[in-house]
Amino acid sequence: xxxxxxxxxxxxxxxxxxxxxxxxxxxxxxxxxxxxxxxxxxxxxxxxxxxxxxxxxxxxxxxxxxxxxxxxxxxxxxxxxxxxxxxxxxxxxxxxxxxxxxxxxxxxxxxxxxxxxxxxxxxxxxxxxxxxxxxxxxxxxxxxxxxxxxxxxxxxxxxxxxxxxxxxxxxxxxxxxxxxxxxxxxxxxxxxxxxxxxxxxxxxxxxxxxxxxxxxxxxxxxxxxxxxxxxxxxxxxxxxxxxxxxxxxxxxxxxxxxxxxxxxxxxxxxxxxxxxxxxxxxxxxxxxxxxxxxxxxxxxxxxxxxxxxxxxxxxxxxxxxxxxxxxxxxxxxxxxxxxxxxxxxxxxxxxxxxxxxxxxxxxxxxxxxxxxxxxxxxxxxxxxxxxxxxxxxxxxxxxxxxxxxxxxxxxxxxxxxxxxxxxxxxxxxxxxxxxxxxxxxxxxxxxxxxxxxxxxxxxxxxxxxxxxxxxxxxxxxxxxxxxxxxxxxxxxxxxxxxxxxxxxxxxxxxxxxxxxxxxxxxxxxxxxxxxxxxxxxxxxxxxxxxxxxxxxxxxxxxxxxxxxxxxxxxxxxxxxxxxxxxxxxxxxxxxxxxxxxxxxxxxxxxxxxxxxxxxxxxxxxxxxxxxxxxxxxxxxxxxxxxxxxxxxxxxxxx
Amino acid sequence: xxxxxxxxxxxxxxxxxxxxxxxxxxxxxxxxxxxxxxxxxxxxxxxxxxxxxxxxxxxxxxxxxxxxxxxxxxxxxxxxxxxxxxxxxxxxxxxxxxxxxxxxxxxxxxxxxxxxxxxxxxxxxxxxxxxxxxxxxxxx
Numbered sequence: 001x002x003x004x005x006x007x008x009x010x011x012x013x014x015x016x017x018x019x020x021x022x023x024x025x026x027x028x029x030x031x032x033x034x035x036x037x038x039x040x041x042x043x044x045x046x047x048x049x050x051x052x053x054x055x056x057x058x059x060x061x062x063x064x065x066x067x068x069x070x071x072x073x074x075x076x077x078x079x080x081x082x083x084x085x086x087x088x089x090x091x092x093x094x095x096x097x098x099x100x101x102x103x104x105x106x107x108x109x110x111x112x113x114x115x116x117x118x119x120x121x122x123x124x125x126x127x128x129x130x131x132x133x134x135x136x137x138x139x140x141x142x143x144x145x146x147x148x149x150x151x152x153x154x155x156x157x158x159x160x161x162x163x164x165x166x167x168x169x170x171x172x173x174x175x176x177x178x179x180x181x182x183x184x185x186x187x188x189x190x191x192x193x194x195x196x197x198x199x200x201x202x203x204x205x206x207x208x209x210x211x212x213x214x215x216x217x218x219x220x221x222x223x224x225x226x227x228x229x230x231x232x233x234x235x236x237x238x239x240x241x242x243x244x245x246x247x248x249x250x251x252x253x254x255x256x257x258x259x260x261x262x263x264x265x266x267x268x269x270x271x272x273x274x275x276x277x278x279x280x281x282x283x284x285x286x287x288x289x290x291x292x293x294x295x296x297x298x299x300x301x302x303x304x305x306x307x308x309x310x311x312x313x314x315x316x317x318x319x320x321x322x323x324x325x326x327x328x329x330x331x332x333x334x335x336x337x338x339x340x341x342x343x344x345x346x347x348x349x350x351x352x353x354x355x356x357x358x359x360x361x362x363x364x365x366x367x368x369x370x371x372x373x374x375x376x377x378x379x380x381x382x383x384x385x386x387x388x389x390x391x392x393x394x395x396x397x398x399x400x401x402x403x404x405x406x407x408x409x410x411x412x413x414x415x416x417x418x419x420x421x422x423x424x425x426x427x428x429x430x431x432x433x434x435x436x437x438x439x440x441x442x443x444x445x446x447x448x449x450x451x452x453x454x455x456x457x458x459x460x461x462x463x464x465x466x467x468x469x470x471x472x473x474x475x476x477x478x479x480x481x482x483x484x485x486x487x488x489x490x491x492x493x494x495x496x497x498x499x500x501x502x503x504x505x506x507x508x509x510x511x512x513x514x515x516x517x518x519x520x521x522x523x524x525x526x527x528x529x530x531x532x533x534x535x536x537x538x539x540x541x542x543x544x545x546x547x548x549x550x551x552x553x554x555x556x557x558x559x560x561x562x563x564x565x566x567x568x569x570x571x572x573x574x575x576x577x578x579x580x581x582x583x584x585x586x587x588x589x590x591x592x593x594x595x596x597x598x599x600x601x602x603x604x605x606x607x608x609x610x611x612x613x614x615x616x617x618x619x620x621x622x623x624x625x626x627x628x629x630x631x632x633x634x635x636x637x638x639x640x641x642x643x644x645x646x647x648x649x650x651x652x653x654x
Numbered sequence: 655x656x657x658x659x660x661x662x663x664x665x666x667x668x669x670x671x672x673x674x675x676x677x678x679x680x681x682x683x684x685x686x687x688x689x690x691x692x693x694x695x696x697x698x699x700x701x702x703x704x705x706x707x708x709x710x711x712x713x714x715x716x717x718x719x720x721x722x723x724x725x726x727x728x729x730x731x732x733x734x735x736x737x738x739x740x741x742x743x744x745x746x747x748x749x750x751x752x753x754x755x756x757x758x759x760x761x762x763x764x765x766x767x768x769x770x771x772x773x774x775x776x777x778x779x780x781x782x783x784x785x786x787x788x789x790x791x792x793x794x
Contacts, residue, residue, distance in 0.1 A: 349662055356666050360673040367677060372688060381687070384708060388684040393676045524748055526723045584751045604748040607722045615748050 002067060005055030005147040012048035012099070013137035015041045019130040023123050035123050039110055042126060045133060046107035049100040053087075056096060056146055060086055066153045069093060069146045075157035075581055077552035078165075085170040086160050088177070091309070092146035097174065098290070099136040101181045106133065109185055121203075124192030132184055135316050144309060159552070159581030168228035176221030176248050180286040182214025183255065187283035190276055194327040199272060199334050204262045209640045211259055216636040218252045223629035234587045234602040236522065236617035238625065241390040246369045247292040250362050251285040257358035258282050264351050267413065272335040273328065274355070280324030285362075287317045292369075343415035350408040357401050364393045399451055402510055405503050406459035409466050427465065432458035452514040459507045463500050470497070490638065498639025505631030508624050515621025516598075524615045526607070535616045538599060539563040540572065545610050554578040555588075558603055558612050562592070574603040574614070598622045686762065691733040694765050694772070695741055708762045709772065714740060715755040725749075731759065731772070741765070745774040752779035 019041035026034030056069075060083045065071040073086040073093070088097045106129040116122045140146070163169070186207035193203040225245065226238040239245060258278040261271050291313035328335070343349065367374075372384040410424040436454035444450050467486070470493070474485045490497045523535045527542040534540075544559040557575045561568065575588035592599040598619040605613035687702050691711040694702075709731075717730035726746055733739035743761060753759065763774040 352662065353665070353669065356669050360669065364673060364677050364680075368680075371681070382689060383681070383685045383705075384688040385681060385685050389680045392684060393673075393680040396676065397673065524725060526725060584754070586751060604751065605722055611722060613722060613725065613748060 001055050001058050001062075001064065002147050002149065005052050005059070006145070008048045008052035008055060009096075009137065009141050009145070009147070012045055012052060012103070013134065013141050015045040015048060016103075016130050016134040016137055019045060020127060020134060023127045023130065027123055027127075032117070035117065035126075038123065038126060038130070039117065042103070042106050042110045042130060045130070046103040049096075049103045049133075049137075053096060053100045056093060057084060057087055059147075060084060063157070065155075065157045066149055067146075068148050068150045071150060071154055071157045073158070073160050075159035075552070077580065078157075078160055079551070082160055082165055082170070086164075088173050089160055089164055092140075092144045092148075094173065094177070095136055095140055095144055096146050098177055098181060099133060099140060101178060102129070102136065102184060103133050105181060105185060106130070109188075120196045121189075121192035121198060124195050125188045128188035128191050129184065132188075135312075139309060139312060143312070156581075159579065162553070162577065162579045162582050162586045163232055166228060166232045168224050168231065172221055172224040172228055175217050175224060176289075179214045179216075179218030179221055179255075180251065180289060182210055182217060183251070183279075183282050183286050185210045186214075186279055190279045191324075191327060194276065194331045197331060197334060199331060201265050201269065204265055204275065208262070211255070211262065212636055212640045215252070215255050215259055216633055216640075218248065218255060219629070219632055219636065222248050222252060223626070223633075227626060230622075231589055231591060234589050234604075234615075236520075236600055236602075236615070236619070238622075241365075241368070241387050243292060243369050246365050246390075247289040250366055250369075251282060251289050253358050253362040253365070254278060254282045254285050257355045257362075260351050260358075261355050264348050268348055270348070271352075273332065276324075276328050276331075276335065278355075280321070280328070284317055284321050284324070287313060287320065291317065345411065345421070346415050347408060347411045347413045350404050350411060354401065354404050354408070357397055357404070361394050361397050361401075364397070365390065368393070395448060398510070399448075399455060402452070402455045402459060402507070405506065406455065406462045409462055409500070428458045428461040431461045446518060449514050449518040452510055456507045456511050456514075459503065463504050463507075466500055467497070491641070494638050494641050498635045498637075498641075501635030501638060502632050503635075505628040505633075505635055508628030508631060510628075512621050512624030512626075512628060516619040516625070519620045521618040522616070524613070526605070526611050526613045528609070528611045533614055533616060536618050537565050538569075538616075538618065539566075540601070540614070540616065542612060542614075543571075545606070545612065552580050556603075556606055560601065560614075562599070572599065572601050574601045576603050576606055593623050595623060596620065690735075691731055691741060692736055692739045695739060695767075695770065702765070706762055706775075707765060707772075708760060709765075710734065710758060710760045712758055713753070713755050718755060720749060727777075731761070734758070742769070742771040743774055744771060745777050747777070750777060750779040753777070754779075 019038045022034045022038030022041060026032065026036075026038060059067050059070050060074055061080070063070070063074065063076055063083075065074075069090060069092050070086075073089040074083050078086070087093045106126075109125065109129065113122050113125070186203075189203040189207045193199055222245075225248065229235075229240070230238040258275065261275055261278060265271050265275050291310065368385050368389050372382070375381055375383045406428060410421070410428070412420060432454045435457040436450060439450060439453055444453065470489050471482060471486045474480065474489045475482060478485065480488065521536045523533065525533050527533060529542055529544070532539050532541045539562075541561045541563070542558060543561055545556060546559075547554065547556045549555075555575055555577050557573050560572050560574075562570055562572050570592070572590045572592060574590040576585050577588055578585045587602045587604055590601045598617075600617040600619055602615045603612050604615055607613075686706040686708050688708045688710075689697075689702075691709060694707060694709050711731035711733055714730040714732050718727070719729065720727045724746075725748065726744070727749055728742065728744050730740050731743050745761075745763075758780040760778040760780070761772060761774040762776040763772055765772050
């Protein structure tokens, strides 16, 4: 199997190089036969990366510890599910996963464009995709080979890091990767559009589904990562502005800006240059994300260790960036539009400000992430920033974005009249003000929470108004009852209403983040049996501690009786786990989640006399982050649902 | 340029300037020095005390003392490269799972020169990296 995997990788590499060669020859000689060969090679490429991936999966399942990668991330006692998913637990497997998904996506593009072969841009799209695949296969077949052997057969593997033995962690990396990889395709379309000079919005229409789908995957990946951090890492939070978290957040921010500005180009035929800039930046930031995770340049909770890969990624990114700048500069005159913004009071200008703000947040996040490197190089002063910096800089920017989310649907395209504004703003603004007063009386008096909550009310009311208005209009038109009219409206105008559902999800996340960060309670202490610890309305009494062996780990579980306002409210049971193969114990969070607040308990220490150290956190409204995240994903999927019958309406883009 | 476009450009420029200001302010208010143990004990602490210090070093074997009841931890940390440069550390709170002798730690807090003691408000322990355990594995 090792040889089979190795050979498959090498064949895949050969096919990707062959495809590039065929396509280039075909383009130079203007010979369709070569282009057809280049196209077919891409299918071969996908086939062999698939075979290589199957081989690696097989090696994991069969405990083939003579393979270094398998020995490093698996062991005999590991449950089968985690053996399969250990595939992407480390760098080498992750790169193979990248190459595999990219080439499968490529095969899908090749199939979808089989009738477009004559159109001039198609070969360039193939060429960009084949080149990207070649880059990853070059790494896989040389520096970072997952099939490399140890030279001896160890009795057992090192085992999978216990922190990764969690269902959320299983899907977090691959979904992020799917997002990263997905943006290769719009990038390829953009490059080919610039090369042949067909600079209208065709490339945007053709790739809209790829864009939104990749964005959905990035969103899922980021949310799963946060959830994993929350339930597994045991520090009571979900986001720490860690370099690797930022590396996934920056592409998300730029991609979100891109999805918005693409809408303006489709609607108003402006911002062509801007969109080209954004898609290049999105793709480069996706590579940067992969690079940051895999290079060991920055210290992070994701401790992967340094390898020689960084330099290759850096070179590839610089090539992409310079190539992108060159192409945009070359086609700049054709990209410039005759149309321009008609008024700063218009829907398109809210989109523009939205773009500026998303990029500003992306920039400040990038700046804070690489600041330690810059600071030392430029000033010699080793100044560094962490969480407080990101919170301080980004919170006001996010709040302005939130305000824009509410304003945008209230303002018409092109130019809004004062009358129209007054009419549309009255109700939401009034609701926000009343809400703010009510919250103030209820005791929420700090500036940021009060602002965030009242802006959230403002946005929710505007979105609700949009849904209500649309449903009523449809009801009037068709005579359908509300419960039929609403879902039909949703489907009929799914781009628009899907977008609003995403916005609703964002607002709900804002509420969750505000509640859980501004009103978090935290305490810690060491208890002997029978003693209690208090936090907020809760009191936790330590009753029992027991230990037992479970598969590949020893578990110590404490039982604590929970009292809320003096009344019994069930038990909670944090654990400490000693995995056979791990050097250190792990704490298992015991979590009681609710719509109002989460009670979050970890047990970071057990003493000789069965005294336990507890860390207890109360996180208000935290569950709404996951609910909002679910809505964002659902809205994104609604926005790209395929058409059932009619072709050619506004929803149909292909 | 049309008036409306001009206004928009001005608004965008204002946002950009605002963001620049936020970043500048953020760094001057929240930035901390990232130093080695050697740099901390050698330098004039006055120059650091306006900001916090983040320092990385190694836990000296046999120096740790943990009072679990009061969550009070004291240990000695040494410079990563120079074993002779050490300082005492006091920390109140939960000890990370990965904390143990000879492991690399990252501390945040302030340094008192007279007692050669670093009062840490946060304590992070670096997991021994996968690659190191592999090396020891091969020797067996």
